[in-house]
Amino acid sequence: MKSGATLPAYELVVETYGTLNADRSNAVLVCHALNASHHVAGWHADANGQPLPRSEGWWHSMIGPSKAVDTDKWFVIGVNNLGSCFGSTGPTHTNPATGQPWGADFPVVTVEDWVNAQARLLDVMGIEQLAAVMGGSLGGMQTLSWTLQYPERVRHAIVVASAPNLTAENIAFNEVARRAIVTDPDFHGGHYLREGTLPRRGLRIARMIGHITYLSDDVMNEKFGRSLRTANGDDPADTAELAYRYTTQDVEFQIESYLRYQGDKFSEYFDANTYLLITRALDYFDPAREHGGSLSAALARAKARFLLVSFTTDWRFSPARSREMVKALLENGRDVSYAEIDAPHGHDAFLLDDPRYHQAVRAYFEHTVAGTEVAK
């Protein structure tokens, strides 16, 4: 691994959609962001073959039969990253050296490590070259890194709502979230599983901070504004007539119950050590670092064609960061398409069903990815 550590063995959990064609030229790899997984598209069925509620893949709106990324044409691969908590080898698994859960001893993973593991996965699957790699946010960083680590293996790169590295502000938000987890007395230095506890308080705070920064100020005002909690907690009636209760610890505003709910839900399913690892991978990613800070020099290795997409109200991965990548790619003579979508939803927009956004990706797949010859 990039840190110098060695992982003696590992498993990656994968989900695929569509059919790999005879010359193995239609594979599209989808890289996930912080709390997502290999379950990219489709849904899970109940005993009667009906969709289970809320079982859709995280990029379900984008990927599927006849969708922007059409699984009738493309063989789409979702992979859960190393260090995650959704099946691939990670901190909740057993460290063979101790027979105990890895916990905080799991090696620090980087975007580059993930890409290397994904490349080995493609070797196992017999896929020499990808028609495209795509991802949003941290998934966009993996996509960019693919074009640098394996330039010959990627024909197209679709980088959505991403950045060539994190700003100080982004690192700062990650750090506060990590401190909330690490200073939770139930964290036990990262060995909470051995102790039979979970640092739920810290995870809740981490998730609440994350949620604020994934949304825009605009969309928060539109969805919640200053509306007060309702009497029964879920009645959507107008609350303008409610009186303040004058409380510091109980819920007063709807935004508070929303955030508490998101925090509670997250703390039930997400592993705290995974949260630390994935936010650190975000912090560390910085391809320009080994090139004296020159992104243009760093991207000189890339051979893929690019589609970049950003969203105007995304303040964590702002359009300015996408434009930096566009500029550096153009300086290297790369083919780049860039769509800056005027959307109110902040960073979350990359997961939502915005027709202009999906149309940009659809058109890119239909006209550019489909029209590109396979390198022989």
Next chain:
Amino acid sequence: MKSGATLPAYELVVETYGTLNADRSNAVLVCHALNASHHVAGWHADANGQPLPRSEGWWHSMIGPSKAVDTDKWFVIGVNNLGSCFGSTGPTHTNPATGQPWGADFPVVTVEDWVNAQARLLDVMGIEQLAAVMGGSLGGMQTLSWTLQYPERVRHAIVVASAPNLTAENIAFNEVARRAIVTDPDFHGGHYLREGTLPRRGLRIARMIGHITYLSDDVMNEKFGRSLRTANGDDPADTAELAYRYTTQDVEFQIESYLRYQGDKFSEYFDANTYLLITRALDYFDPAREHGGSLSAALARAKARFLLVSFTTDWRFSPARSREMVKALLENGRDVSYAEIDAPHGHDAFLLDDPRYHQAVRAYFEHTVAGTEVAK
């Protein structure tokens, strides 16, 4: 109090600068924000009469002899608010009913309560009318409220980096900070003093969140960027050559040590219950609420002249929020001056020594406040 609670007695701690003139017409009240106090200007002296390090008042750059608010002309009053932890009656004081610290039983305070208490203070001081009230952020909210609660007692209102209410995003940040404090096992439902503990973990997280939001992305990139920690922790040498250490729990980036330091320092001196009370006062302030959401209707009572100041990179109290107040005041035919300062420092700018900002305040005092007749 606005909540319906009664406080049997209270003390307010005050610091004044300059001299009240014979007709008591030159008083300027300064209202403080979240973690500030009555110590607005000047500095504390050591045994030799020399300034103690970092003992300057929080608006020292703005207020003093020959400064923008010239204490050779104006009698400036700094007052610590009710519920604070710097001397005025608050949660760390003894509840006379129990003989124990008030803790979480201290009544919820509002901006309106603070203004009422400040008005009583002026009664005691024999000051009928203020030449000006001024404040930044939460202090600006008190200033605005003064013009509505006591329109006859305020000739001028200087509202800096403030808003007529908090947005959902601002309430959200306050709520995460409060949850971090309240879920700290050392919080004990707000009665930590009785238990001999302090919820330092929660306070640290709260302060780290606050600090991120007081700064702009720009200034964070400029001050810290992606620089790594230095070997000895304080050597300002270039860190471009340092290698990543690959750690999730130790400091890797300078922004992390800065935030941890700010959090540690804050947790040593600030009271957790005060933090809850003051952030809640921010959340609750909303003069338009009792006027069907119309700020214009709410501000119809104001009689003062206004100077409003905002800073372009302040994303917690953005210029748009100041412009809302300007518009509502103009709709009521008020005299309003407005300065929007192009400053990189985010919300923190209101505490800093920006010459254009200070010149706007100086000119307002010299030409407008000084030129206004006292109402008889």
